[in-house]
Amino acid sequence: MLSDNGLFSRDRVLQIAIPVGVVLAMHVAWYIVVRATNTPAYILPDPIMVLQALVKDWSILWPAFLVTTKITFLSLGLALIGGSAFAIFLVQSRWIELAFYPIAVVLQVTPIIAIAPLILIYAPTTEVALLVCAFLVAFFPILSNLVQGLKSVDHNHLNLFELYGANRLQTLWYLQIPAAQPYFMTGLKIGGGLSLIAAVVAEFSAGSSGVGSGLAFRLLEAQFRLNIPRLFAALFMLSALGVAIFALTSFISWLVLHRWHESSLKREN
Numbered sequence: 089m090l091s092d093n094g095l096f097s098r099d100r101v102l103q104i105a106i107p108v109g110v111v112l113a114m115h116v117a118w119y120i121v122v123r124a125t126n127t128p129a130y131i132l133p134d135p136i137m138v139l140q141a142l143v144k145d146w147s148i149l150w151p152a153f154l155v156t157t158k159i160t161f162l163s164l165g166l167a168l169i170g171g172s173a174f175a176i177f178l179v180q181s182r183w184i185e186l187a188f189y190p191i192a193v194v195l196q197v198t199p200i201i202a203i204a205p206l207i208l209i210y211a212p213t214t215e216v217a218l219l220v221c222a223f224l225v226a227f228f229p230i231l232s233n234l235v236q237g238l239k240s241v242d243h244n245h246l247n248l249f250e251l252y253g254a255n256r257l258q259t260l261w262y263l264q265i266p267a268a269q270p271y272f273m274t275g276l277k278i279g280g281g282l283s284l285i286a287a288v289v290a291e292f293s294a295g296s297s298g299v300g301s302g303l304a305f306r307l308l309e310a311q312f313r314l315n316i317p318r319l320f321a322a323l324f325m326l327s328a329l330g331v332a333i334f335a336l337t338s339f340i341s342w343l344v345l346h347r348w349h350e351s352s353l354k355r356e357n
Contacts, residue, residue, distance in 0.1 A: 133317040138324060141317035149306060149318075153325050156287055156302040159215070160333070163222030164283040168276070170223070171230030176260065178231075179238045189235075196228035200286055204293035218290040218302075225286035226279040230272070237271025238264045273341035280333040288326065 115135045121127075122134040129137055142149065174192070178185045204221050211217035241264050249259045291304030303322050310319035 130314050130316050133320060137317045138320040141315075142321040142324065145318050145321060149303070149322060149325060152301055152303045152306045152322075153329070156284075156291065156304065156326070157329060159218045159222055159287040159290075159302065160284045160329070163219050163287060164226055164280055164333075166219065166223045167226035167230055167279050167283065171227050171275070171279070172234055172272070175231050175234035175238060178235055179264075180256075185235075192228055192231055195224055200225050200289055201293060204290055207290075208294055214294050218287060218294060221290035221293070222283050222286040225289075226283035229278040229282060230275040233271040233275030233278070234268055237268025240271070241267045269344055273337075273344060277334065277337040277341060280337040281330060284326070284330050284333060 119134045119136065122132055133141070174188075178189055200221055203224075204217075207220050208214065208217045211220060238260075245263055245267075246259065249263055254262070287302070288304045291302040292308065294305075303326055307319055307322040307326075310316070310322060
């Protein structure tokens, strides 16, 4: 039986079942509309055709899916390390923040599609270029959220640490970093989705083909060949990867915060 608390509570089962039911209903409606209007497959295939294309072209789509997944998670990992380290560096001094934070802002507001060709020119390999592009997009949300969290520590707590003679490292480790966890988790969830988007945009810009091509190239290839069922199958795999990343980052956030932070505590009706 389902309990009222814990990971498999009734509320959590409903939170999963309701969206799944809505998605299934949308697919049924999609199938009915396509069949009722006799829409050609090269314009809009029905869900069964997309599923058939997914099975038929699995040997092509699956290796591309692994390439995109690898780029996405590597860039997210680098963004977590780089963003966290840079955020800790920035909050050490107001002058450091004033000097270096605008650089991160400039990198964020510059469209990645505009600088991707330059990165592709200067990077030693295409894979490195894709990693750099995805890293730049995922880096800033993690950085900005963690900086905000580190700066939002209660001043009374800071004064208490100072009163007890804690040094800067002790204050950072035992007070600022734990207090900034909700902000960091928000940045993690945003950065996870953006890393996938940036990886796809970078693959579009790279236009690389062959064994090492990702799902973005397979999507373009299907479009050029008017293989619309395969195009939808590639889109489905990209969407599934995005949902999996969001679910993973949300689960990590819940594991870290659910025992103490208000955002994850169970609310009474």
